[in-house]
Structures are given as structure tokens and as C-alpha cells.
Amino acid sequence: MSDELKFHFDVHGDNFTSAGEASVEVKKKLRQLGFPPDVIRRVSIAMYEGEINMVIHARGGEADVLVYPDRIVIVLEDHGPGIANIDLAMQEGYSTAPDSVRSLGFGAGMGLPNMKRYTEEMNIESTVGVGTKITMVVKVQ
């Protein structure tokens, strides 16, 4: 059998209202593949938070989802401002989101903490002024 399924999404930074669409697409595919409800939910939340982050902070980016029979790997990559202090960014409630975004109900500082909470592994590589790459793994029990 084939090793992995790979799905690629361009997350557009110019249109805030379309943020979250890749997450819904992934959810549909995982449902068709018959993954357990809990796995689907965790992937779609982690993916959603990541997507929103890329739109808010980095004017979009790219998302790749690799599906293996026993795990799902989400790779989010952008060429935004980078994260200056990752430890601080991981704290619940810490946010650098602009007011324009907060007025829409985003920017509560729960994005990264939620991504960590709902995945088994999470790795952040970020360079200020260059961009950020986040890799998350959701395992299928």
C-alpha cells in the first residue's frame, strides 16, 4: 500500500473571511478516510488555529498535511515576521495580534497553546524577519 497521502493548501493572507477553509477541507478528507472522530477534531482544531495565525501575522502561507495510517502530520510554513520569543508566545493569553483582528474575536492568545494541547508533537522553527515553520503530529491510537 502507498506510504502517505499529501495535501497541499495555499493559505491566502489577503482575505480574512476565507481563513479556516483548509481546515474544513482536511476534515472532509479525514472523514472519508474513516479516521476516528477524536483524531479528526484534533487535526481540524490544530489546523484551524495555525491557519488563522498565518493570516493574522504573516499574510498567509502554505499548509501541508501528510496522512499516514497511524498519524497525521501538519506542516505550516510562512514568510512572516517570525516569533521573537517562542516561550512567551506559547503562554496562554499572550498575543501580538492587532486591534483590528481582536475586534473580530481573534487574538485571544490561545492559538499556539491550543495547537500544542490538541497534538502529540509540536515543533516551532522561527527566525525573526524570515518566517516560521510549525510541524505538528496527531497520532492515531
Next chain:
Amino acid sequence: MAVYKHSVSLEEDKCKGCTTCLKHCPTESIRIRDGRAVINSDVCIDCGECIRVCPHKAKKAIFDKLEDISPWYKWRIALPPPSLYGQFENLDDVDYVLQGLLDCGFNEVFEVARAAEIVTDYTRRYMRKKDIPRPVISSACPTIVRLIRLRFPYLCDNVIPMLPPVEVASRMAKEEALKKHPELKEDEICTVFISPCPAKASYVKNGISQNRSSIDYVVSMSEMYFKLIGAMKAEHTPAVSSETGTIGISWASSGGEASALFNDRYLAADGIDNAIKVLDQIETGNFPKLEFVELNACPGGCVGGAVTVENPYIAKVRLQSLRRYLPVSRNRVDDTGEPSDVPDEIMLGSPITYAPAMRLNANRGIAMQMMSDIEKIDQLLPEIDCGSCGAPTCRAFAEDVVKGEAKVEECVVYMRERLHELLNKQKEGKS
């Protein structure tokens, strides 16, 4: 898995094989095969969209006819929902509708709105429970319940495990009739629901989560409407009077059920596409902290059902004036016991469960192989979603091809390109 019985069907000779229903089906359950629409019953949710949009009136809902009611039943109870009251022009009192039903041959009338008020009372009690998943999602719309079962596995536990008002009405009606008429036997009584939509007819055929329905017949609101118009012309003083308050009547339109909970942390959405968007957001967690979510598949709520007569928004306005001088609620439950107690007989015996009808194959390895093949075929297709192949989108067509239900040659655009390639090759060969 038991086969789900539907209430939407096709009149074959009227169907032209156009792609209108194909394009409007929210679950992509329709295909055009041999020039006719075919519904995949595994994924149809009986929302009635195809009935609404069919330009040739080929889609219809299956209901019982009044003439179908067995003469064996000695006591026939009509169950009118509040949406029925909004169908009549210049109606200033619900009693005329109830009398009209008696004049149409029913022995008794039991208003579904009465049961709705009981369900409201119990829902308030249920909401006091500490350990329930929130937001609580209404179980009243059978299309929404089925949609959640098929597509939102994680939200099954959020659906309130409570019987819908129409079921509570039927059970209460039969109980009351037996008390009032001890000479009747239980199987001599039948309940007849006057439905605004095909989904409730399907509900009666299938029950909800292993609870069989006690309703015996379901007739369509539009059929009953024309009979009632005739009967109500008599205009004699009604011998029955409505026992419904504002809350019961408000259930007919979107937001009525939720606002009756006296808890402003609720959301009410109507129309199947809007409902799907809300469910997607709840599942993703991109959702405010709310207590209750009321979703109606039809625009405007039950007044927008596919077999109602009146424009849903006009019906809603009429209901607003009908309920104006009514008490808030006239049907309440005993205030005894724990404040969060709900009796077993009103609860579903077992919770709503996930029915994974969307998955490609029960074996994940095979499903992954299939999806990989689908991606490859999808690349060959033009992405114009023209529907000529009989599938609603190019993506759905690619899935059909991999499932063996269609051949890639059925895509006219793909074939035209192949033909051009072939002709070009021939030309090159000649020159």
C-alpha cells in the same frame, strides 16, 4: 446497519435529467444516471432542497393520504404543528383551525405546540446538568440530527437526547385519549401528524436512535391545507379551544425554541447551508461559549418546510399576531424532584450515534489508496463542475470513478481534449 427509509422520491417521467437538484443537494447525494436523477439513500438527509428547486416538479415527498387511514381505527387524533397556523390568511384564532380539523373527520385534535412547551420545560431542566457537552444542540429537526450523525461525529453527544415535540405530542395524545375514553383500546387509536416537511415523515418511518415513533400516519401540510380551507369556510363557533401559549407557537419559526429557554447565550440558524457552517465552526472550536444551538434545515424554521403553502416569512408574521394575547406558556411539567431531573420517558433510550456513511472504505489502507487515486483523477478533470457527467462536482466525479460508479470517459471536457490530441497526432503523422 438498518436501511434508512426516505421520504423524498422521483417521478421518473417528469425528470429531464437537468442538473438543478444535483447542484443544490447539500450532501452531494444525487447523481444523474441514464438521464434521470438518482438519490443515494445512504447520504440523503431528507432536507427537501431538491423538491424546492426542481423546475419540472419531478421530486416529491412521500406522505400518507387521509384516505389511507385504516377504517379499523375508531379514534383518529390530528397532530397539527404550530407552523400550520401560519398558513391561513386573516386567521385571528387558532380554534378555527382546530375545529376545521374536526370537521375534516378527526375525532380529536392534539396540538404539537403543547408538547413543544413541555419539551421547553424539560430542556431548561436538562441544561442545568453540570456534566453535559455544550453547546447543547436541539434534536427537534430530523434533518439536522441526521446530518450530525453522518457528518459531525464529534457533535453527536451535544445533541440533546430528548424526544422531539411531535413524538411527545403523539404519546401524550394517546395517553389522554385512553383516559378520557376508557372504552377505547390502545390499538384503536391512531395519531396523524400534519407535516411541513418530508424529514418528519422520514422520522416517523425510522424513529430516532432506536426509539420507534408512536405516530401512525403523516400527511402533508399542503394537502391538509386545501381540505381545511374548505372546512373552515363553515365558520361555525369552534367547539374546541387551543391550549397553547406563546412559547408553543414560537417553535414554528427559527429562534422560537431557543429563546424560550430564557437564556440569552444561544444561537439559532436556519437554512441547511447555514446550519452546516455553524456545525463546522462548533466542531473546529471556532465558536463562542454558548449554551444552546437551535438549527433548522428549512429557511425561517418549520414555517419554511418544503410542503408548506405560505411564504415562510409571511407565515411568521401571522404567528406573531396569533400569539400576541396568549399566556407565555400553558403546558408545564411538575416542579418536583431535582431541578435538573428529566424523566426517562422523554429521553432517548440511547444517544445519537455516528453513522460513517462518508468514508470511502472501512479499511483505512484501502481508503487511503482510493483517495490517492481520486487525487490523480481529479488532476485530469477541468474543475468547472459542469455536471454533464452526472456528478455535482469534478471532485465528486473523481470519487465516483474510483468507486467504480462512473468511467472517466464520461467527462465530456476530458474526452474532447483526448480527441484533439488524437487529431493533432494524426495530422502530424500525415504531414
